[in-house]
Amino acid sequence: xxxxxxxxxxxxxxxxxxxxxxxxxxxxxxxxxxxxxxxxxxxxxxxxxxxxxxxxxxxxxxxxxxxxxxxxxxxxxxxxxxxxxxxxxxxxxxxxxxxxxxxxxxxxxxxxxxxxxxxxxxxxxxxxxxxxxxxxxxxxxxxxxxxxxxxxxxxxxxxxxxxxxxxxxxxxxxxxxxxxxxxxxxxxxxxxxxxxxxxxxxxxxxxxxxxxxxxxxxx
Amino acid sequence: xxxxxxxxxxxxxxxxxxxxxxxxxxxxxxxxxxxxxxxxxxxxxxxxxxxxxxxxxxxxxxxxxxxxxxxxxxxxxxxxxxxxxxxxxxxxxxxxxxxxxxxxxxxxxxxxxxxxxxxxxxxxxxxxxxxxxxxxxxxxxxxxxxxxxxxxxxxxxxxxxxxxxxxxxxxxxxxxxxxxxxxxxxxxxxxxxxxxxxxxxxxxxxxxxxxxxxxxxxx
Numbered sequence: 001x002x003x004x005x006x007x008x009x010x011x012x013x014x015x016x017x018x019x020x021x022x023x024x025x026x027x028x029x030x031x032x033x034x035x036x037x038x039x040x041x042x043x044x045x046x047x048x049x050x051x052x053x054x055x056x057x058x059x060x061x062x063x064x065x066x067x068x069x070x071x072x073x074x075x076x077x078x079x080x081x082x083x084x085x086x087x088x089x090x091x092x093x094x095x096x097x098x099x100x101x102x103x104x105x106x107x108x109x110x111x112x113x114x115x116x117x118x119x120x121x122x123x124x125x126x127x128x129x130x131x132x133x134x135x136x137x138x139x140x141x142x143x144x145x146x147x148x149x150x151x152x153x154x155x156x157x158x159x160x161x162x163x164x165x166x167x168x169x170x171x172x173x174x175x176x177x178x179x180x181x182x183x184x185x186x187x188x189x190x191x192x193x194x195x196x197x198x199x200x201x202x203x204x205x206x207x208x209x210x211x212x213x214x215x216x217x218x219x
Numbered sequence: 220x221x222x223x224x225x226x227x228x229x230x231x232x233x234x235x236x237x238x239x240x241x242x243x244x245x246x247x248x249x250x251x252x253x254x255x256x257x258x259x260x261x262x263x264x265x266x267x268x269x270x271x272x273x274x275x276x277x278x279x280x281x282x283x284x285x286x287x288x289x290x291x292x293x294x295x296x297x298x299x300x301x302x303x304x305x306x307x308x309x310x311x312x313x314x315x316x317x318x319x320x321x322x323x324x325x326x327x328x329x330x331x332x333x334x335x336x337x338x339x340x341x342x343x344x345x346x347x348x349x350x351x352x353x354x355x356x357x358x359x360x361x362x363x364x365x366x367x368x369x370x371x372x373x374x375x376x377x378x379x380x381x382x383x384x385x386x387x388x389x390x391x392x393x394x395x396x397x398x399x400x401x402x403x404x405x406x407x408x409x410x411x412x413x414x415x416x417x418x419x420x421x422x423x424x425x426x427x428x429x430x431x432x433x434x435x436x437x438x
Contacts, residue, residue, distance in 0.1 A: 044252060
């Protein structure tokens with residue numbers, strides 16, 4: 001496992017982490033449980049520090065993308081975990097999705113094993129090494145859903161009617177116009193306002209104002 | 220906050236952790252995100268070490284009970300967090316469930332703040348101090364569902380017919396009998412066997428054998 005970037009003091013821990021439950025009772029499921037919680041913490045802490053302006057919902061969404069099975073399976077492939085996995089005879093021939101989920105689980109199990117074999121600092125450094133490029137590539141702006149989408153999702157999840165955007169005024173000459181929008185939401189006593197150099201931008205601003213009010217309300 | 224058991228070097232962190240989002244943009248939501256991941260790790264690690272025989276599913280279930288909102292709200296009450304919370308005027312009069320969820324969130328936020336103010340060792344010791352009696356009280360046997368229940372739930376969740384327990388033999392005199400059971404499960408090619416000093420015990424053993432085969436299958 002030279003690609004992993006860690007040398008185990010206790011090689012039986014490493015072996016256990018790569019032993020799928022199809023091999024029998026001694027398998028990597030408990031290590032996976034532990035490793036999952038370490039991975040979640042390490043990524044949470046990195047995102048918290050990396051995006052000081054991001055709200056909690058945004059941080060949760062970014063983390064979910066990093067710790068989902070698909071991403072973990074990618075990492076497992078980059079580290080060649082497939083060559084070291086111990087599978088029961090029934091699993092050896094299985095392919096596709098099942099194999100991906102086995103690979104993903106093994107990444108978490110190895111994180112748990114590294115932690116037990118060393119300490120949090122070592123496990124964290126290892127995980128952040130594996131994730132370096134993925135974390136650097138995150139584009140907060142791009143990953144953020146726009147306010148109109150967020151408002152719509154918020155209302156739909158509460159079985160509320162969709163918001164109504166009303167254009168109340170357009171000022172200025174062509175190419176320098178300012179649009180004024182009111183956003184009507186049934187849950188809110190007053191419409192929220194937005195203005196911008198395009199109708200869409202003004203609607204986004206009004207939607208964002210509505211979300212802020214609703215989020216204070218809902219808590 | 221003398222009951223909390225931690226003295227902040229940076230008191231603004233403590234304040235932020237106790238500031239609900241109803242107060243405005245500077246609130247404890249981001250700290251809650253961070254603290255949640257630390258809490259999950261600390262409890263996972265403790266349960267992992269405390270119950271070396273517990274399977275992953277059991278550990279997950281035990282942890283869920285420890286980190287759920289209800290438990291966190293209890294802890295917040297024991298630590299008198301309610302006296303220190305900063306709420307917006309709209310929230311001051313709200314009671315009941317809403318207040319419980321605010322209290323629960325503040326516990327996670329304080330954990331995040333303590334971690335940022337110190338380190339993982341300190342945060343872990345603090346959390347384990349708050350949880351000491353709760354963790355010591357966990358009774359693995361009692362919290363474990365019996366195998367017949369687990370088998371039934373497993374099959375129901377997959378829309379499978381219920382298992383069939385067949386008594387095939389009873390050996391020995393009264394008070395020293397041995398019961399032999401076959402457990403028939405449609406998903407399995409062969410019935411699994413169980414024997415025990417009561418019919419129920421034999422059924423449990425046969426059910427456990429079936430679960431083990433099914434869990435290898437499903438992976």
